[in-house]
Amino acid sequence: MITTADFKNGVCIELDSQLYEIVEFLHVKPGKGPAFVRTKLRNLRDGRVLDKTWTSGVKVKDVRIERRPYQYLYKDEMGLVFMHPESFEQITIPEEAIVGVQFLKEGDMVEAMINAENEEILTCELPAHVTLEVTYTEPAVKGNTATNASKSATVETGAEVMVPLFITTGERIEIDTRDGSYVGRSKE
Numbered sequence: 001m002i003t004t005a006d007f008k009n010g011v012c013i014e015l016d017s018q019l020y021e022i023v024e025f026l027h028v029k030p031g032k033g034p035a036f037v038r039t040k041l042r043n044l045r046d047g048r049v050l051d052k053t054w055t056s057g058v059k060v061k062d063v064r065i066e067r068r069p070y071q072y073l074y075k076d077e078m079g080l081v082f083m084h085p086e087s088f089e090q091i092t093i094p095e096e097a098i099v100g101v102q103f104l105k106e107g108d109m110v111e112a113m114i115n116a117e118n119e120e121i122l123t124c125e126l127p128a129h130v131t132l133e134v135t136y137t138e139p140a141v142k143g144n145t146a147t148n149a150s151k152s153a154t155v156e157t158g159a160e161v162m163v164p165l166f167i168t169t170g171e172r173i174e175i176d177t178r179d180g181s182y183v184g185r186s187k188e
Contacts, residue, residue, distance in 0.1 A: 044122040064116040100177030102159035140165040
């Protein structure tokens with residue numbers, strides 16, 4: 001059990017039989033009345049954000065969450081199969097639990113959040129940016145650059161991304177996995 005004085009960003013707690021990660025917190029001591037803590041909590045199962053205010057000194061059940069690296073191997077009927085790089089143990093993670101799954105390719109490293117008490121996989125995150133090759137995009141039309149125009153491009157994983165007009169088929173681009181946006185050309 002922890003109290004509101006122990007709140008920090010990244011601490012995981014159990015609230016109403018759901019697991020939440022503290023995204024933001026603020027201790028407030030008004031001139032009149034008791035102190036309280038405002039928090040933003042992210043549900044680890046569905047990603048929804050909840051605002052909650054606590055009176056100071058309230059006890060909450062904390063949950064030990066481990067972040068473990070895994071390498072993506074292949075997809076089967078049960079989900080996506082990953083391997084731990086040191087122990088070589090293989091686990092299957094459902095596609096719904098992976099943020100940015102459309103940008104995942106074989107051999108990529110991800111970070112899985114696992115409840116240490118029961119070894120349950122909560123979420124799985126790709127790195128913030130990935131580098132992928134453009135497999136198809138329409139050629140740019142000359143003179144169509146008056147504004148920040150963009151076009152659709154298909155990358156090697158099959159995902160579609162909006163890119164600037166100057167990107168051509170075969171180029172390697174960097175993509176933000178959180179929102180699927182174009183970041184820039186790859187420097188590799």
